[in-house]
Amino acid sequence: MIDQADFSAAVLTFELAAISTAILLVLGTPLAWWLAHARFRGKAVVEAIVGLPLVLPPTVLGFYLLVALGRNGPIAWLLEPFGGAGFAFTFQGLVIGSVIYSLPFVVQPAQDAFALIGHRPLQAAATLRAAPLDRFFTIAIPQATRGLVTGATLGFAHTVGEFGVVLMIGGNIPGETQVLSIAIYNHVEALEYGRAHILSGALLLFSFALLFLVYAINRRLPGRL
């Protein structure tokens, strides 16, 4: 019912989503914290850049990434002395693309959650001798769990469903860069509607189940939303 190529596309998709989400949490959480608490000129510029993937056509983002990550791009030029050759058409390239593409989905809920906590509990923790990093991990992170879980889920689901960016920078190499959404596209192109149905239905069910689970769990988590 599901052949080897479809199966490896599914594995690749979830691998990509898991790695991207992990990177997004590590990079996005401090970024969200900074945006929630820092006051500086040009903050709106940073916020607009983070939010760009929400409105930009994925092909535009994909095009610029292709140029940047490609064989003649600046990244390849930087990596050349170390034997690198750019990331276009590689799994690493997909990870970079996914991280940028899904960044706002992780950062914005986390930023909102951090802003909602405000300074007050953190000041209280400071008077109880908690150093800044201590306060971040023992007060801010636990109280923002809801926002972080929402962000991680949206980032994961959004990466699983990404199409345009992957197509532009990843091409369509089975087992290497071919993800589920592209496999579906290929099946439709080849008029294999039955197989497209199976993959599409599976993705639909998975996405629904994931979101349902998160919204159900979120009711029980702290975060005062």
Next chain:
Amino acid sequence: MSLEACFHHTQGSFVLNAELHAPARAVTVLFGHSGCGKSTLLHCLAGLERATGECRLNGTWWQHDGRKLFVPPHKRRLGLVFQDARLFEHLSVAGNLRYATRRSRAGAAEWNAVVELLGLGSLLRRAAPTLSGGERQRVAIARSLLARPEVLLLDEPLASLDAASKAAILPYLERLTTELAMPMVYVTHSADELIRLGDQVILMEAGRTLAAGSLETMLSRLDLPLAHREDASAVVVVQVQGWDEALHLSILRLGMLELRVPQVRSRAGQRLRLRVQARDVSLTLDPPGRTSILNVLPAQVLETVADSPGQHLVRLQVEDQILLSRISEFSQRHLCLQAGMAVFAQVKSVALA
């Protein structure tokens, strides 16, 4: 052992110019209207707000601009109780307390003492969001004590509570003030809390410290706004001498004088603070003959000033203590009271403070 500070701070159009000296074994009350800068001063003491100036505890500098020294809040040994308690909502009561003990290394003995002092035994397992306002404040106070502070700062801890919760928590605060040796700074705009808890008073107005001194002195200084409040009062310290079981009266000693008040639960020899409102003290030049007033005290007029229209305030010395009396302008003209005159103060009622 004391906390000393001097701050200058500009926040938009608000300017803070404050000096503070808070001795050990005493509650120093920062008293003033809302918005006069009391809380800002407290936050500057804690280092949560950055003012220019100096601040030191027991000779250890927390802030010294001249030496470019600023100790961040988490390295100052202080406890701060906020008006809004600021419990950690994701933790239980015990979790909130443990947050403090983990970092201060307070032991089981201290834990038990503080839990007992604030009556938290039955609350420990409750989640923070399920507590009432009064319970939250008790947990917040316990949490700051378990940080093993060397000075305790309280920022209007009762202001957001209803009357019943206030009444319930005040005894805990009174126990605290008698049992703790460290300096305490207590911010409030309530005269009741000032009189029940204060030893030293720093009066604040529009961002600056107006005057400072002992509670008894500050209450009775006629040049300060405290004596001109509607509920202007003096505080006198008395000693319990005994009681009259049949008449339900306690007999208190004020110097060589005796006071009779409705029976109080105290043992003989104990010192009590009594609050005597200015409006409850009337004056007569001749010793009253037969009167229903229980306490008539020989006194000497120290000073008289005009109060609100038609009213006069008189500062009196009774033994070695001070009383205030508010009389009508008419009475003042009738009696021609002047400094140095001997009078009799008829005290209609007193309250424990």
